[in-house]
Amino acid sequence: MLNIVLLEPEIPANTGNIGRTCVAAGAKLHLIEPMGFRITEKQVKRAGLDYWDKLDYTIYDNYEDFLQKNPGAKIYMATTKARTVYSDASFEEDCYIMFGKESAGIPEEILVDNEENAIRIPMFGDIRSLNLGNSVAIVLYEALRQHGFADLNTKGELHRLTWNGEK
Secondary structure, three states, X not given: OOEEEEEOOOOHHHHHHHHHHHHHHOOEEEEEOOOOOOOOOHHHHHHOHHHHHHOOEEEEOOHHHHHHHOOOOOEEEEOOOOXXXXXXXXXXXXXXXXXXXXXXXXXXXXXXXXXXXXXXXXXXOOOOOOOHHHHHHXXXXXXXXXXXXXXXXXXXXXOOOOEOOEO
């Protein structure tokens, strides 16, 4: 199982969308406090629609609490400051992919100690960053692709619509 880690997320709609993406991808979501909202807020649940109850997630008091409860975890850190492009990383099946808060990303003091595991999404021009939900989806689905989309529905079967009981 892949793990998505949000360090101090600030925007409830982003976290809700990421939760929904994690459900669709079979990934676990790790949320590190402080967050800019309460997890019970309507915006978070609305963004995750009716999937929030299917989400496997854990909330941690802070970054140290996360590290203590996940000893030895292989953590990739998504940042615009990395040298390695996300598609050049080899994601292990049980790795953790961390994303920082929307306004500031992952703090420098954490990145300095984890430079070899820092990854980035290439962008054109002077764009500061992508939306957090989009960034998570891009990197998560690359990790899934590397593992052959194991356990995901890849058949792409079309389902016929029925109108008034007719096909």
